Amino acid sequence: MFKVLTVCAVGVGSSLMLKMNAGTILKNHGYKASIENTNMSGASGCRVDILITTEDVYKQIKNVNTKEVVILKNMVSKKELEEKLIPVCQKLEG
């Protein structure tokens, strides 16, 4: 079971899209995960396995304890998310 956190600046738009897309992708690959979405300040102090966000937002997130980080360029591309997220899951499993 992976703990996944998706983060955007506001916390009601893109992070929620990422949460839904990540949920679909992980399920399709047979991974169990609990996924939460939040904004930058909400991310502070979180302890997770995988953090998913964009570069601009990642630079401003402080004090997050995560094993792996997935940085996306295109926040709506399921393809990009899948290509970056699945190797990270495999690594964490291995």
Place this chain on the structure above:
Amino acid sequence: MLIELVKEEVIRLNFKAENSEEAIRCAGQMLVETGKVTSNYVDEMVKMSQEIKGYIVLAPGIAMPHARPEYGVKEIGLSILTLSTPIPFGNDANDPVKLVIALAAKDNTTHLKLLQELSLMLDNDSIVEEFSNCQNSQDALDIVRTFAS
């Protein structure tokens, strides 16, 4: 959900914006005029886009300005704006922006459904071009219709 929210009043094509703020304000104004948000919400969208440069640019050529619901969302809604000339929004990976979708979000299940449909529509390599090629609002509505469930 998408098709219920996208009406002619929230579509504007080939707007000539000088900069990202003008584009965000134009898209936001449609939400003000249709009673979805207060003008304060539009100010907040602009502020957000300046504070965290580039974050609202979701995908190549696509910006989705939005702010937190408590800044003045009355009802869930969105507006669609295409720019006659692409404008840089401060996102190296995805600039310049040609399609602007202003979002008035509420934290609820309707909102989830909308975001799901929106993300499906925008995860599409030709979507910016398709909207840019629209001659009128009806063309834009036709595109939205193909992605609405």
